[in-house]
Amino acid sequence: MKVAMVASHYPLPSHREEFVARVHQVADAFRRTPGCLTADCWLSADGDAVVSTVHWESEAARDASLATVMTAGLDIGYDERESRPREILHLVAR
Template sequence: MKVGMVASHYPHAVYREEFISRVHRVAEEFRRTPGCLSADCWVPVDGDAVISIVQWESEEAFAASFAAVEAAGLDLAYDERESRPREMVRLMAS
């Protein structure tokens, strides 16, 4: 069963471009993982959020993607570069 995730990130303005690059690097690693169907970075036309949308073919592929990102040493941690906590929504196909 397909699963997905939508994550809204809120970087401080001074870190916005760095954060967008960070999300793109993570998305690239996700896409290299077998079973990842798509991984993209979006920014609203009006607003300051950075939104990542990822889709996998299964829960196992989801777990493998996160393990690959961690193994690659990419930064997923929430920290002071963000102005407020992330909003994450896990999805499953119906």
């Protein structure tokens, strides 16, 4: 069963372009993991949110992919460059 994750990030305006670059790096890392179908970076129409989407072929692929990316040394932590906490939505295909 396919699964997905949609994460909305809210970088401060002074960090928006840096944050977009960070999300692209993470998406590239996800795409290199087995079972990842897509990973993309989006910007909301109002420019306030950077939205990342990742789709996997299964829950097992998602779990392995997340573990790999979390240990890849990428700048993925939440910190003072963001104006509010991230919103993460986990999805399951039906």
